[in-house]
Amino acid sequence: MRANTIRILLADSQQMFLDGLVAMFSKDPNWQVVATSTDSSKAFFQIVEQVPDIIIMDVELAGRGAFTVAEEVASRFPATKIVFLTGFESDVLVEQALRLDVAGYLLKSDSFTQLVANLRAILQGEKRYSERVFDRLEFDSTQQEFQVKSTTYLSGLTSRQLEVLRHLVRGESVKEVAKAMMLSERAIESHKYRIMQKLGIHDRVELTRFAIREGLTIP
Structure with a gap:
């Protein structure tokens, strides 16, 4: 392995997509995929173990x-660059990524050549967004940062609340969400209550419809 090899960790729900990326990166000795995962919980433990670039x-x-x-x-390994590579480009997801100050929000519709070019720029300290994502942004000169042009009703939710909401609208029970997120059922119930309170919604059917309408998930 070269001394300047860039170490990458890949996480995606589709194993075939992961296999394709691994194959593409393996053609260039400047990149090394140190781990892959289809599950975010497993990916986190791999990140702690590998501390990728x-x-x-x-x-x-x-x-x-x-x-x-x-x-x-971001809290534990500030030097590690975080890049979202996804097919989802709704305002609420892009806004959440900006809030977390990730290094990039890229789309799977981009070419591998574009992906590599963006990764190289990110390693030089730049922030990178796919063209369709960038079109949704505007630069706030006061805050000196990019923001989504159109705020959504979900803007007031925290990262944790958005994750809980995404689980709930998939039809998962509070017990299932708690297990998946490694939290107590009481914590999930609390998040669920606060989410509904913030959104002014009173049942899960309405909550699911709302999440789909706002682009948080797909039908």
Whole structure:
């Protein structure tokens, strides 16, 4: 392995997509995939063990949730670059990624050549977004940062609450969400109550419809 090899961890719900990325990166000795995972909880333990230079993961992952993992990684391993590579491009997800100050939000529709070019720029300290994502942003000169042009009703939720909501609207029970996110059932119930209170919603059917309408999940 070269001394300047970039160590990558890949996390995506689709094993075939992961296999494709591993094959593409393996053609260039400058990149080394140190671990792959289809589950965010497993990915977090791999991150702690490997401490990669770059984490490339989808926003849609089983387990604790990609945003929760990203938040914890940013706190524990600030030198590690976090890049979301996904097919989801709704405002609420992009806004959450910006809030977490990740290094990039890229789309799977981009070419591998574009992905590599963006990763190289990210390693130089730049922030990178796919063109369709960038079109959703505007630069706030006061805050000196990019923001989503259109705020959503979900903007007031925390990263943890968004992850809980995404689990709930998939039809998972409180017990199942607690197990997946490695939290107590009491904590999930508390998050569920606060989410509904913030959104002014009173039942899970309405909550699911709302989440789909806001682009948090797909039908």
